[in-house]
Amino acid sequence: xxxxxxxxxxxxxxxxxxxxxxxxxxxxxxxxxxxxxxxxxxxxxxxxxxxxxxxxxxxxxxxxxxxxxxxxxxxxxxxxxxxxxxxxxxxxxxxxxxxxxxxxxxxxxxxxxxxxxxxxxxxxxxxxxxxxxxxxxxxxxxxxxxxxxxxxxxxxxxxxxxxxxxxxxxxxxxxxxxxxxxxxxxxxxxxxxxxxxxxxxxxxxxxxxxxxxxxxxxxxxxxxxxxxxxxxxxxxxxxxxxxxxxxxxxxxxxxxxxxxxxxxxxxxxxxxxxxxxxxxxxxxxxxxxxxxxxxxxxxxxxxxxxxxxxxxxxxxxxxxxxxxxxxxxxxxxxxxxxxxxxxxxxxxxxxxxxxxxxxxxxxxxxxxxxxxxxxxxxxxxxxxxxxxxxxxxxxxxxxxxxxxxxxxxxxxxx
Amino acid sequence: xxxxxxxxxxxxxxxxxxxxxxxxxxxxxxxxxxxxxxxxxxxxxxxxxxxxxxxxxxxxxxxxxxxxxxxxxxxxxxxxxxxxxxxxxxxxxxxxxxxxxxxxxxxxxxxxxxxxxxxxxxxxxxxxxxxxxxxxxxxxxxxxxxxxxxxxxxxxxxxxxxxxxxxxxxxxxxxxxxxxxxxxxxxxxxxxxxxxxxxxxxxxxxxxxxxxxxxxxxxxxxxxxxxxxxxxxxxxxxxxxxxxxxxxxxxxxxxxxxxxxxxxxxx
Ligand SMILES: Cc1ncc(COP(=O)(O)O)c(C=O)c1O
Numbered sequence: 011x012x013x014x015x016x017x018x019x020x021x022x023x024x025x026x027x028x029x030x031x032x033x034x035x036x037x038x039x040x041x042x043x044x045x046x047x048x049x050x051x052x053x054x055x056x057x058x059x060x061x062x063x064x065x066x067x068x069x070x071x072x073x074x075x076x077x078x079x080x081x082x083x084x085x086x087x088x089x090x091x092x093x094x095x096x097x098x099x100x101x102x103x104x105x106x107x108x109x110x111x112x113x114x115x116x117x118x119x120x121x122x123x124x125x126x127x128x129x130x131x132x133x134x135x136x137x138x139x140x141x142x143x144x145x146x147x148x149x150x151x152x153x154x155x156x157x158x159x160x161x162x163x164x165x166x167x168x169x170x171x172x173x174x175x176x177x178x179x180x181x182x183x184x185x186x187x188x189x190x191x192x193x194x195x196x197x198x199x200x201x202x203x204x205x206x207x208x209x210x211x212x213x214x215x216x217x218x219x220x221x222x223x224x225x226x227x228x229x230x231x232x233x234x235x236x237x238x239x240x241x242x243x244x245x246x247x248x249x250x251x252x253x254x255x256x257x258x259x260x261x262x263x264x265x266x267x268x269x270x271x272x273x274x275x276x277x278x279x280x281x282x283x284x285x286x287x288x289x290x291x292x293x294x295x296x297x298x299x300x301x302x303x304x305x306x307x308x309x310x311x312x313x314x315x316x317x318x319x320x321x322x323x324x325x326x327x328x329x330x331x332x333x334x335x336x337x338x339x340x341x342x343x344x345x346x347x348x349x350x351x352x353x354x355x356x357x358x359x360x361x362x363x364x365x366x367x368x369x370x371x372x373x374x375x376x377x378x379x380x381x382x383x384x385x386x387x388x389x390x391x392x393x394x395x396x397x398x399x400x401x402x403x404x405x406x407x408x409x410x411x412x413x414x415x416x417x418x419x420x421x422x423x424x
Numbered sequence: 425x426x427x428x429x430x431x432x433x434x435x436x437x438x439x440x441x442x443x444x445x446x447x448x449x450x451x452x453x454x455x456x457x458x459x460x461x462x463x464x465x466x467x468x469x470x471x472x473x474x475x476x477x478x479x480x481x482x483x484x485x486x487x488x489x490x491x492x493x494x495x496x497x498x499x500x501x502x503x504x505x506x507x508x509x510x511x512x513x514x515x516x517x518x519x520x521x522x523x524x525x526x527x528x529x530x531x532x533x534x535x536x537x538x539x540x541x542x543x544x545x546x547x548x549x550x551x552x553x554x555x556x557x558x559x560x561x562x563x564x565x566x567x568x569x570x571x572x573x574x575x576x577x578x579x580x581x582x583x584x585x586x587x588x589x590x591x592x593x594x595x596x597x598x599x600x601x602x603x604x605x606x607x608x609x610x611x612x613x614x615x616x617x618x619x620x621x622x623x624x625x626x627x628x629x630x631x632x633x634x635x636x637x638x639x640x641x642x643x644x645x646x647x648x649x650x651x652x653x654x655x656x657x658x659x660x661x662x663x664x665x666x667x668x669x670x671x672x673x674x675x676x677x678x679x680x681x682x683x684x685x686x687x688x689x690x691x
Contacts (some may be wrong), residue, residue, distance in 0.1 A: 035560060047527060049486045049553045051579035051604055053586070193482065202485045209486075210605040301554070302483050303526045314504045317533030364533040408538050419528070 014107035024198065031233070031269070032278040041341065044334035045219060046225040048304045052205070055212045056304075060227040061349065062132045062329040067234065072131065072252070076235075079123050084113045086120075088245035096363040100385045101390045102406065104256065106368070107243045109267065109399060115373060116399030117239060117267040118149040122218060124235030126153035129216035130358035136160045140190075140204040142169055142197035142263065143326030143373065144176025145399055146220030153218075160325075161185040164195035164203040169325045176403055194319035195326045197263075201303050204386065219371020221264025222333035225304030229334050233269040239396060240274020247394055255394035259284040261376035262347060263291075263326050265333040267398035271347060286376040288355070291320030293332040294340045294347035301333070323411075324372035325350040354379040359401065371399030372408070388420040431456045433520045433549040433573050433596040437631045440473055441574055446684045447473040447653030448644070449633060450677050451524065453494040454479050454511070455503025459670055461511050466674035467660075468519055471681030475517070476551065476655065479525035481507050486526075486553045488608030489543060490658035494557070505529050505538070512545040518550035522596070524574070527555040527563075535566035542572060549573040549596040557586075557593055562597075575599050578624055580616040581676050586626050597622045597631035600651060605636065610657035613647045615638050621651035640676070641683030648684060656680060 038044045038060075046056055066072040073388070080086040093104040109117035129137060129215035137154050138161070141147030147163035154161035163180055167189040170177050182186050186310060193199040203225075208217040209383050222229045222236075240258075247255050257277050260268035262285035275281040287294060293308045302317055310318040310330040320330040332340065339345035358378040363369045370378065377395045401408075409420065419424060427578050431439075437447055450467040452460055454477050464475050478502055480495035487495070506527070512521065523542055530552060542550070549572060555563060557576055564574040573595030578587055581604065593597055602617035617634050624632040634647040635655035644654045656677070663673045 045559060046556065047554050047559060049579070049601075050556060050590075051601060052579040052583055053556055053579075054581045054583065055548055132675075192496070193657065198483065205485045206488070206606045212604060298532070302532055303485070304554075311528075311532070312505070313532075315528045316499065317528075318482075 030356060031273045032151070034226060034230050034332070037288050038230070040335045043307050044226060044229055044304070045298065045306050045336040046304060047301050047306065048225045049209070051209045052212070052225070052244070055208070056225050056227070057183040058132070061229050062128060066128050066131055074128065075129055076124055079127065080120060081240065083316070084119050084123060085111060087242045088112055090243065090250060092250065093266060093300070093366050098364070099365060100382065102390060104381065104386060104387045105392065105394045106273065106397045107239060107394060108397055110370065110374065110397050111238060112369070114145070114149045114152050115402060116145040117219060117270065117396070118146045119152070119236040120238055120270065121151045121220065121232050121266060122146070122149040125216065126157050126159065127219045127220070130157055130159070132216065134159070134214055134216040136162070136211070137218045138164070138204055138207055138215055139164045139218045139220060140164050140197065140200035142166070142221060143324065143371070144169070144173040144405070145179070145326060145371070145402065146177050147185070147187070148179050148361040150218050151180040151183040151342065154185060155183045162191050162207070163187050164200040164207065166190045166194070166200050168195045169197065169200070169328070172325050173403060175406070178387060196319065196325070198317065198319070200331055218388040220268045221329070222335060223264040223303060223305060223307070223331060229305065230350035232266050233273060233335060236266050236270025239267065240269035240272060243271060244274040245395060246393070251392055254278055254281055256280070257282045257284055257388065258396070259377045259380055260287060260396040261286045261327060261373045261398060262331045262332065262336065263370055263373065264331065265336040265371045267396050269333065269335060271396040272339070276344065283339070284380060285345060285347040286380040287347055287349050288322035288324065288327045288376060289349040289351045290322045290365055291330060292347070292349040293326055293330055294336070299337065303331065305334050307337045308332045308340065324376070326371070326373040327376065348380055349378050350379040350383065354383060357412065358382055368397070369401035369405065370397055371401050372404045374398045432571070434631065435573050436520055437473065438596060441631055441652050444688065446688045447631070448652065448677070448681055448684060449474050449476055449522070449632065450655035451476040451478055451655060453491070453498050453661055454508035455498035455501050456494050456661065456664055459532045461515065463664070463670045463673060464512070465515065466670045467516055467677045470674040472519060472677060474520045474522055476522045476657070477512065477547070478528060478657070479505050479523060481526040481529055482498040484526060487604055488606035488658060490662050490665070491607050492551065494661040497611070497665065503585065505533055505622065506541065509541045509545040509547070515546070517546050521546045522549045522551060523547045524551040527552045530563060532533040535563050539567045539570040539572050543570045547572065549575055551575045551599060553577055554569045557590060561659045577601050578620060580604055580614070580620050582686050587623060591624060591628035591630050594630060597652070599631045600624060602634050602636045602647060607636050615644045617647055618650040625650070641680050644680045645687045648688065
């Protein structure tokens, strides 16, 4: 059955258009981006997943269970925080959607609970996942523990060093963590490893992909599980301010937290949608799509089409691509994507900590960094930032960087 | 048009298969060594019926550790698609070459230009494992204009309806993926390979050739029982990565040729 004919279509009033975040076409494309570019051994698994997702999402019982688990276990709804101090400093009205307060410390839990419940419904007994910062791996290990499933997480060897604490967290919850040793040994290689493992174990294993990327139905399904961010934020901002924000900002790795936020506002033409990318991993706006990781989307690549390695202070944004729906929104200029540097990110990490008592994830600090950079043009505006995660996992890395930079020991003068 | 061979890959293979021969298709990663083109010629002399030329890609998600390693070695040595085709050009191979790579490299090169350059290099077919049937139309059309065939894969999980379409739409042969996994040497080839090869043969009259997991003469003979022949990739590239010479690597192909011919004598 075509997606548009299925009962689920009622929950997405229109198919995706240049400015509307709706259904992809039957082949999984948002405009020219997306699709399903995988080897023949995975075609069946993608089809099975698509059918299972459509069926589940049309089933009120499944949706209720999803919402219930996110509430009772995940801690939703996440609050909206008005940052009085920073608002004053910057001359604008800064509102934070607090995904950092979710169980496991980031937005990742929304998608993972959705996929784990779906996998269970499909009769799968095992979850595999890729992870960059470790947040998605931790969230997957958490869901696996909760639902009694076994779990294997693929993580770039470099990232395992950068995020040792998250590696331990995953192991503590019973997951096996396998280093991805190929290529740049970061997120993109972890994706390759997870895809390879999925092929071999497809009958009893669900690949719990962590962002709005990969072959159809992943980009659409993952965005759908995260839409709760935008839906809640919209109501909360309206209740607080009596209107909509002027700008909605999120950091972008693959783009899942941004997609969830944007979905709440995409139809409101007055709301600018901004994605903050790391300068060393900015895939948007380069103009040439690539086909890799099962999808057609903007990627950093060399002139012959070899995929480049992203480089960022935050492991979670160390991804050289931008999910297909974001690529579509970027091409059609409905959303804008801008790079910020590691230096700006470090400054914003400290700024939010000092002025608001909120230590953000380095990923989320990208969104704050863009707001700080653009404070002049944002003067007097209501700016909604998705604070996608908390910084606990990053404090050690930042401490080491700052101690070297400031010639301090554990933050105090030598 | 290339002087190397003017018949299509499929006609070329069918002619040999009709003689009762099991075909043998070795795989060589372009740029794995300085003398990789010599290796291509040497495996042909050792009895290859066609040769797959692997154009290395940064993210070979369908490949196991050996081909990944071969790709990294070749990329580090600066190999690129245009260069691979360039280095192949100008020799007489006597059998068709098949370019095996990931779709992004062909997409970036441009369908039209890739097809034109490839055919000049002696390439008569492509295998793009991440370009499934549904998305292959544009490339297959551009390729056909230059006489290049596009080979589709079938996997053990491919259902009957889909298999029928694959057999219908593939050109050259059906690439029978022997197992649910990535490329790589295995000590025995799955039963799944025989079952799938039989299903492919029942679905039409395309050559069915088994790839993934062929590690030497024994697995080649076993995997050819229900199929028309085999592809050997990782086992051969492993030898090259281990520093074996062109002669040593080619003699491994020769052993496989001899084993196949002994087990399945020509009519
Ligand atoms: C806190 C946080 N934010 C953002 C991201 C980036 O992912 P995405 O772009 O899919 O939201 C990550 C990934 O690990 C993360 O941990």
